[in-house]
Amino acid sequence: MMELIEKQQVQELLNQFQNKPVYLHVETTNGAYASHFDEKVFNAGTFLRNIKVSYIQGIITGGGKEPFRVGLKLDGGWIYVQGLTHFEIDAEGRFLMAGLNYQGQLAAALEISETPFEV
Numbered sequence: 001m002m003e004l005i006e007k008q009q010v011q012e013l014l015n016q017f018q019n020k021p022v023y024l025h026v027e028t029t030n031g032a033y034a035s036h037f038d039e040k041v042f043n044a045g046t047f048l049r050n051i052k053v054s055y056i057q058g059i060i061t062g063g064g065k066e067p068f069r070v071g072l073k074l075d076g077g078w079i080y081v082q083g084l085t086h087f088e089i090d091a092e093g094r095f096l097m098a099g100l101n102y103q104g105q106l107a108a109a110l111e112i113s114e115t116p117f118e119v
Contacts, residue, residue, distance in 0.1 A: 002087065002088045005068050010070075011058075013089070014072075016095075022113060023117060024053060026111075027047050030044055050119065056075065059071045059073070062082075067082065069084070070084055092115070
């Protein structure tokens with residue numbers, strides 16, 4: 001069950017997956033629903049699944065009145081997801097983070113697993 005992000009707990013979880021080969025799922029979307037409310041807005045998003053990396057540092061920032069941001073430092077760059085609000089470790093030991101908009105719809109996701117995600 002996803003719960004609201006608690007910054008220190010999420011940082012500790014990021015540290016646990018650091019320097020290990022892991023699989024990432026990264027998703028951002030304003031959803032197809034965005035254009036239903038404002039015809040001037042178009043649907044935009046990103047979807048990456050089973051990207052195998054080993055990050056050397058994971059950092060969570062933000063909070064307060066704003067959603068959180070998580071950055072994963074790689075050897076040659078960064079993976080960065082903004083807008084995260086909830087997290088959980090699921091029954092399979094995967095670290096799932098999601099950003100839900102004000103209507104409870106998915107806006108962003110960053111998931112970390114030591115095994116590939118289902119395709």
